[in-house]
Amino acid sequence: MNQKSLIPSWISHHGIDAIQIPKHDRPLVKFSLIFPTGSFSDPLGKEGLSNFMGDLLLRGTKNKSRDQIESQLDHLGASLNAYIGYHSFMIDGYCLKRNLQDLLELTQEILLSPSFDDGEVEKLKNELYSDFMLRLEDDQDLARDCFSKNLFQGNRYARDVSGNKPSIQGITKSDVEKKYKEIIHRDKVLLGVSGDIEEHTFLQLIETLCSSLPEGSREIISDHHVSPIKRNKIFLVDKPERSQTQFFLGHPCLHANHQDLTALQCFANAFAGSIFQAKYMQEIRVKRGWSYGASGGVDAKRDAGSFYLYTFPKTQDTIEAVELSMKLFDQAVHGDLIEDQLLEFSKQYMLRSYPFKIDTPEKVLSRRISDRLLDRPEGYFESYVDRVSALSLEQMRDAAKAHLDPKHLIISILCTAKDLEGIENRLHIEEKEVIPFDLE
Amino acid sequence: MTKIQKTQEYRFSDYSIEKFTLENGLSVIAMEDHSSPVFAYHTWFHVGSRNERDGITGIAHLFEHLMFKETKNHKEGEFDRILEEQGGKINAATYVDWTFYRQSLPSPALSIITELEADRMQHMILSQQQLDSEREVVANERRYRVDNSPSGSMYEKLYANAFQNHAYHWPVIGWMKDIQSIGLQDCLDFYSTFYAPNNATVVVVGSFDTQELLSQIEKHYGDISSSQVPSYLGVQEPIQKEAREEKISLEIPTEKVLLGYKSPAGTHPDYLVLEIINSIFFDGRSAGLYKKLVHEKEICSQAGGWVNQTKDPGLHIFDCSMRKGHTSQEAIDLIEEEIQKLQKGNCKDEDLDRAKSKIETSFWNQFRTVDHKAQALGFHDLVSGNFTQAFEEMPKLLSITKDQVIEAAQKYLNPEQRTTIQALPRQKS
Numbered sequence: 001m002n003q004k005s006l007i008p009s010w011i012s013h014h015g016i017d018a019i020q021i022p023k024h025d026r027p028l029v030k031f032s033l034i035f036p037t038g039s040f041s042d043p044l045g046k047e048g049l050s051n052f053m054g055d056l057l058l059r060g061t062k063n064k065s066r067d068q069i070e071s072q073l074d075h076l077g078a079s080l081n082a083y084i085g086y087h088s089f090m091i092d093g094y095c096l097k098r099n100l101q102d103l104l105e106l107t108q109e110i111l112l113s114p115s116f117d118d119g120e121v122e123k124l125k126n127e128l129y130s131d132f133m134l135r136l137e138d139d140q141d142l143a144r145d146c147f148s149k150n151l152f153q154g155n156r157y158a159r160d161v162s163g164n165k166p167s168i169q170g171i172t173k174s175d176v177e178k179k180y181k182e183i184i185h186r187d188k189v190l191l192g193v194s195g196d197i198e199e200h201t202f203l204q205l206i207e208t209l210c211s212s213l214p215e216g217s218r219e220i221i222s223d224h225h226v227s228p229i230k231r232n233k234i235f236l237v238d239k240p241e242r243s244q245t246q247f248f249l250g251h252p253c254l255h256a257n258h259q260d261l262t263a264l265q266c267f268a269n270a271f272a273g274s275i276f277q278a279k280y281m282q283e284i285r286v287k288r289g290w291s292y293g294a295s296g297g298v299d300a301k302r303d304a305g306s307f308y309l310y311t312f313p314k315t316q317d318t319i320e321a322v323e324l325s326m327k328l329f330d331q332a333v334h335g336d337l338i339e340d341q342l343l344e345f346s347k348q349y350m351l352r353s354y355p356f357k358i359d360t361p362e363k364v365l366s367r368r369i370s371d372r373l374l375d376r377p378e379g380y381f382e383s384y385v386d387r388v389s390a391l392s393l394e395q396m397r398d399a400a401k402a403h404l405d406p407k408h409l410i411i412s413i414l415c416t417a418k419d420l421e422g423i424e425n426r427l428h429i430e431e432k433e434v435i436p437f438d439l440e
Numbered sequence: 441m442t443k444i445q446k447t448q449e450y451r452f453s454d455y456s457i458e459k460f461t462l463e464n465g466l467s468v469i470a471m472e473d474h475s476s477p478v479f480a481y482h483t484w485f486h487v488g489s490r491n492e493r494d495g496i497t498g499i500a501h502l503f504e505h506l507m508f509k510e511t512k513n514h515k516e517g518e519f520d521r522i523l524e525e526q527g528g529k530i531n532a533a534t535y536v537d538w539t540f541y542r543q544s545l546p547s548p549a550l551s552i553i554t555e556l557e558a559d560r561m562q563h564m565i566l567s568q569q570q571l572d573s574e575r576e577v578v579a580n581e582r583r584y585r586v587d588n589s590p591s592g593s594m595y596e597k598l599y600a601n602a603f604q605n606h607a608y609h610w611p612v613i614g615w616m617k618d619i620q621s622i623g624l625q626d627c628l629d630f631y632s633t634f635y636a637p638n639n640a641t642v643v644v645v646g647s648f649d650t651q652e653l654l655s656q657i658e659k660h661y662g663d664i665s666s667s668q669v670p671s672y673l674g675v676q677e678p679i680q681k682e683a684r685e686e687k688i689s690l691e692i693p694t695e696k697v698l699l700g701y702k703s704p705a706g707t708h709p710d711y712l713v714l715e716i717i718n719s720i721f722f723d724g725r726s727a728g729l730y731k732k733l734v735h736e737k738e739i740c741s742q743a744g745g746w747v748n749q750t751k752d753p754g755l756h757i758f759d760c761s762m763r764k765g766h767t768s769q770e771a772i773d774l775i776e777e778e779i780q781k782l783q784k785g786n787c788k789d790e791d792l793d794r795a796k797s798k799i800e801t802s803f804w805n806q807f808r809t810v811d812h813k814a815q816a817l818g819f820h821d822l823v824s825g826n827f828t829q830a831f832e833e834m835p836k837l838l839s840i841t842k843d844q845v846i847e848a849a850q851k852y853l854n855p856e857q858r859t860t861i862q863a864l865p866r867q868k869s
Contacts, residue, residue: 289576352527
């Protein structure tokens with residue numbers, strides 16, 4: 001367990017915070033350039049703008065067409081992508097070591113002189129509409145989207161990072177250019193590199209990618225307000241001819257920097273974590289055979305979070321499965337469902353599986369970046385083993401009682417609604433809403 | 441004491457990979473990698489849905505689930521509990537040609553996993569109640585992967601139509617009627633027939649000492665008897681002489697299409713040429729067909745392809761989702777047009793070079809974790825007949841010429857060897 005001292009830390013070079021996680025067993029290099037402004041900055045009615053700008057950025061510079069860029073990347077065997085989160089805009093590059101210099105030059109050109117071509121703006125809009133259509137095929141996604149939107153109603157976390165059809169329709173080239181200026185500058189930028197790279201190349205990479213970025217000033221937008229759930233509410237996302245349902249149930253919960261997070265995660269792992277010993281998995285899959293998967297946990301984001309349970313039984317078992325899930329949730333928090341022995345087991349699992357959090361340079365890099373974006377203190381990652389080791393059973397139970405609320409739930413079920421008629425009466429739920437799965 | 445013989449040694453990059461064989465026929469592949477204090481332990485069995493028959497389709501996959509139940513020495517649930525207690529990650533997978541059990545564990549758990557895996561290779565116990573409970577889980581998995589998934593439904597139809605006699609005809613997860621009727625005796629027979637040391641390869645990659653591993657292997661597997669595993673006779677699939685097509689309606693917003701061209705077995709030299717062709721068509725945003733379908737003509741929202749690497753001849757698959765207002769026939773016509781160009785010799789050096797660059801990056805990328813390394817070794821040991829193919833395919837791919845590409849396109853990508861599944865949006869009543 002004493003590997004924590006081996007994990008590299010951030011350095012500051014020419015005013016840029018950067019980190020290098022070297023490993024030389026494969027001739028591959030990955031870099032991530034992170035601008036800590038994400039979809040939270042998108043104006044109302046223009047949701048998806050940062051994501052749109054990210055896609056468009058890769059579609060042409062003042063000297064290179066989209067075709068030329070894509071062809072060069074493929075010839076290098078490289079990939080270059082823009083990923084947008086709630087709080088970050090990330091440019092990720094990945095290539096064979098021998099092609100790193102070429103990829104860096106191309107990335108620099110893309111970042112500094114994008115063309116934002118009118119034709120590509122329209123093409124991208126059409127592509128995004130098609131992607132929205134394609135998402136209608138995925139039942140799990142549909143259930144999850146409905147859950148998130150209703151869980152965080154009024155909060156920016158309820159907005160889809162990719163936006164929606166009307167918001168995309170309203171985006172103009174001038175919006176994109178403005179967003180570009182707002183995001184792509186040096187202020188608070190981070191750079192992470194992993195893989196087969198030497199110290200001097202790392203320093204050179206910082207200079208190539210960051211020194212030429214324009215100066216700027218970045219506003220960090222927060223949104224901590226989440227409306228409490230006043231009473232249980234069920235949403236049926238109605239799709240024809242389903243023989244199986246997908247459901248999420250849960251409620252808003254603590255954020256990523258809350259002092260109770262580790263204790264609550266350990267409790268949640270015992271109740272519904274990814275381990276087979278978790279009670280939820282045992283009750284739904286092992287004892288009853290109701291579903292191939294049954295899991296849940298704490299999804300702690302920077303400003304807010306959620307606790308959820310998820311499973312996908314056949315239609316005929318659904319009402320019973322939701323009912324049991326609610327009952328188990330209550331018994332876990334207020335009853336004796338989660339024995340001391342299971343909590344201890346969960347703790348041991350978290351400790352002993354720790355090496356899998358750091359077994360590749362990409363994973364270490366990703367954790368380092370995520371801790372930074374979540375505003376966690378220096379050393380948070382290194383303190384994982386100590387934090388978990390120090391947990392008492394009482395702390396875990398107290399965290400559950402303080403932050404889990406089985407009486408106030410949002411339940412989202414992807415199903416054929418007519419098959420679940422009367423579910424609200426059976427489950428004594430005051431409010432039910434049926435939403436067509438393809439509602440725009 | 442049983443004897444363990446080293447039968448093969450291979451060096452790749454900084455790694456040494458050794459293969460051993462026990463007297464009872466068990467193969468063991470060991471690759472030490474001390475970069476992290478973890479290891480992957482895989483057990484690959486030479487059994488998959490190809491070893492099934494009508495009436496018991498899906499038994500290989502169902503049995504994979506049952507292997508996590510009870511043994512003479514460990515009660516139900518103990519296998520998972522013991523390994524999770526160690527911080528381990530546990531999973532398994534079944535396909536047409538193979539079944540494998542995978543664990544990733546912290547280094548101190550080596551003797552524990554060796555005992556547990558050897559135990560369930562020889563001492564499984566199974567009750568009707570356990571079978572019935574897991575049958576429900578598998579039926580639900582089928583609803584998830586096939587019945588309620590547009591893509592899953594289409595792939596099932598594709599294989600059912602493309603293969604008429606061969607076992608690749610039925611889905612790995614099995615027909616629902618078979619899942620619901622497989623009996624306890626069927627399962628016990630399946631276990632005694634196929635779960636034997638001489639039908640398995642154990643692959644261990646990560647931070648461990650090979651001598652210690654061999655000593656554990658000898659201790660726990662040494663006394664397991666080998667068995668008479670029936671030779672795979674298989675069924676010859678007749679040569680497809682005319683195009684097959686089926687249209688189905690699904691709950692989808694736009695049309696979708698799958699094209700499956702008959703491809704050679706994974707060990708045939710032409711298999712790698714088809715891999716290159718697939719890369720020329722689909723690997724990267726500038727790849728010929730992807731670019732045409734998605735960016736230039738803007739008729740597809742997604743387009744991709746892959747060549748199934750199987751022991752027997754399989755399929756080279758083209759998979760497209762259409763944009764609103766476009767028919768799957770448009771994609772089929774465009775794909776045919778591009779294939780014909782290739783068949784007529786239109787293969788540019790730059791396309792071949794680009795494909796090779798993408799393949800080289802993917803090659804290295806497949807060795808990310810100890811688990812990924814073990815998977816590559818196990819897969820090639822079973823499907824290619826030699827684990828070294830995990831490393832040796834790469835130079836072969838890089839040496840493929842334009843002439844080989846054109847010849848393979850002419851030989852395999854013909855309409856009469858094609859099976860097409862078009863999915864149309866269900867009409868709203």
